[in-house]
Amino acid sequence: DAKTTQPPSMDCAEGRAANLPCNHSTISGNEYVYWYRQIHSQGPQYIIHGLKNNETNEMASLIITEDRKSSTLILPHATLRDTAVYYCIVRPPNRDDKIIFGKGTRLHILP
Amino acid sequence: GAGVSQSPSNKVTEKGKDVELRCDPISGHTALYWYRQSLGQGLEFLIYFQGNSAPDKSGLPSDRFSAERTGGSVSTLTIQRTQQEDSAVYLCASSPNRGDQYFGPGTRLLVL
Numbered sequence: 001d002a003k004t005t006q007p008p009s010m011d012c013a014e015g016r017a018a019n020l021p022c023n024h025s026t027i028s029g030n031e032y033v034y035w036y037r038q039i040h041s042q043g044p045q046y047i048i049h050g051l052k053n054n055e056t057n058e059m060a061s062l063i064i065t066e067d068r069k070s071s072t073l074i075l076p077h078a079t080l081r082d083t084a085v086y087y088c089i090v091r092p093p094n095r096d097d098k099i100i101f102g103k104g105t106r107l108h109i110l111p
Numbered sequence: 112g113a114g115v116s117q118s119p120s121n122k123v124t125e126k127g128k129d130v131e132l133r134c135d136p137i138s139g140h141t142a143l144y145w146y147r148q149s150l151g152q153g154l155e156f157l158i159y160f161q162g163n164s165a166p167d168k169s170g171l172p173s174d175r176f177s178a179e180r181t182g183g184s185v186s187t188l189t190i191q192r193t194q195q196e197d198s199a200v201y202l203c204a205s206s207p208n209r210g211d212q213y214f215g216p217g218t219r220l221l222v223l
Binding site for chain 2: 032034038042043044045046049087091097098099100101102103104
């Protein structure tokens, strides 16, 4: 079973920051938080991951709470091309093990 | 550079026939995964290959499903005696052993 809880859908205005929440209250101390997204009719795409520190790359920022029980993916300036299903995933220390996907959050970017 | 490729992109078959789906991972990636996604559903893990280790087959739904990976590169997923509930998008991913997985475009299988 997926170890994360995400809202089923969210809306965000184009050009604004999209903040996608994820709860992972049963995360273990050595498990990573990963985010992927799936644009319609495409395979999933890796976005970002972190262990305990906040992370930023060219696509997004990941904010992990101090107790590591929740995190937020931030898309700083959402565009219509960011419309997708976003998956928050908790992964074991063997980071090349299979991914257990939940239902994700369907993000709609509104023009 | 080249990403993960899968063939065919679409496959229509009749119930009871066997099908083979192919995955070409990114060169140098030692880990290879198969997932499937039924219409409107999330992604379901099927099988995982890592180097020369025995594959993790824990996600295969029945003994009609099998997969092999030859020479540590190309992989083939075989479904025998296909059923209508096998209709789905079959996704392959590969990984360079640093945690992120790179997915192919998928094969859309329709069993009539």
